[in-house]
Amino acid sequence: MSYTVFDWQKSAWELSRAALARGAHALLFAGARGCGKRELALALAAAYLCDAPQPDGRACNQCESCRWLAAGSHPDFALVEPAAEDDDAEPKTRPAPKRSNAITVDQVRGLSDLMSITAHRDAGKAIVVHPAEALNVAASNALLKSLEEPPPRTVFLLVSHRPALLLPTVRSRCQLVPVRIDDPAPARAWLAANAECDDPELVLALAGGAPLAAVSIAEDPVWSRRAGFLRALAAPDADPVRIADLYRDLPPAQVLSWLQTWTFDLVQIRFCGRARYHRDMEPIAAGVAQLLEPIEATRLHRSLLALQRHVNHPLNARLFVEHMLIAYRQALAHNAIPV
Numbered sequence: 001m002s003y004t005v006f007d008w009q010k011s012a013w014e015l016s017r018a019a020l021a022r023g024a025h026a027l028l029f030a031g032a033r034g035c036g037k038r039e040l041a042l043a044l045a046a047a048y049l050c051d052a053p054q055p056d057g058r059a060c061n062q063c064e065s066c067r068w069l070a071a072g073s074h075p076d077f078a079l080v081e082p083a084a085e086d087d088d089a090e091p092k093t094r095p096a097p098k099r100s101n102a103i104t105v106d107q108v109r110g111l112s113d114l115m116s117i118t119a120h121r122d123a124g125k126a127i128v129v130h131p132a133e134a135l136n137v138a139a140s141n142a143l144l145k146s147l148e149e150p151p152p153r154t155v156f157l158l159v160s161h162r163p164a165l166l167l168p169t170v171r172s173r174c175q176l177v178p179v180r181i182d183d184p185a186p187a188r189a190w191l192a193a194n195a196e197c198d199d200p201e202l203v204l205a206l207a208g209g210a211p212l213a214a215v216s217i218a219e220d221p222v223w224s225r226r227a228g229f230l231r232a233l234a235a236p237d238a239d240p241v242r243i244a245d246l247y248r249d250l251p252p253a254q255v256l257s258w259l260q261t262w263t264f265d266l267v268q269i270r271f272c273g274r275a276r277y278h279r280d281m282e283p284i285a286a287g288v289a290q291l292l293e294p295i296e297a298t299r300l301h302r303s304l305l306a307l308q309r310h311v312n313h314p315l316n317a318r319l320f321v322e323h324m325l326i327a328y329r330q331a332l333a334h335n336a337i338p339v
């Protein structure tokens, strides 16, 4: 097993290494879901524990420590994640039993053995928490004690998609390491090499620029049906009942996700002249955007948000999808499109 530092993470990698070299004991990797923060934190932990790091600071992948890590049995390392962590945007190293979405206080307390005993090896100890916003209040407070009085040569690497959700006291004890993709070129190149898709740039745009999330989209068989769905939505005579029938085999959450990004882009085009998610459909979307009044767009956005709460457990999936498509159609109909 090798630990990856992606090409778009070079500045975050150097920043985090420099922080550890200065003696920081807690880092917070923050960035969009699917930009590879978890991999970066694991790579840093591996490098911190490695007996013979490479000249660029990465783990050697050969020493005893690296072999233990690869086997999942390193005595001075812990990865703390929710039992039900299902972040398919960021590859996992273990199967995820469907249990809690939270990191519980018992999981944090379970670290006490690791923290109280002397490190088995000279390098120290490393603990990765992912995603840190999954720590519930009790777990956050338990972790806070360790962050305030860190055991010797122990580093805490917290990973967060939404750092604003962390307890401020936890956040303030960590050095922030932003993981951004300032230059999309390395992300595009990586995606082209790692996913089978005809248009990596488009898939990257759909994923909000996050390459690992883009792989999930490209590998989803549903992806091939997206264009047809959007064309049906854009048709002047779009019939919500017929579209719901055509796509009745899709999960309502998928249809809602397409509808939300489509609506977002209609407004985006109207005000900024450019689509964010539908670069491939921009001319078609621009035509529809002219038919959607801003006040109707706001209403539609709110009604789709309200549906989001029930999307995973609708009483009747077919009616649920029809309902959201009718809301979309009505928003357009307000501008005198014949329905």
Ligand SMILES: [Zn+2]
Pocket (backbone or CB within 6 Å): 049, 050, 051, 052, 053, 059, 060, 061, 062, 063, 064, 065, 066
């Ligand atoms: Zn090594």
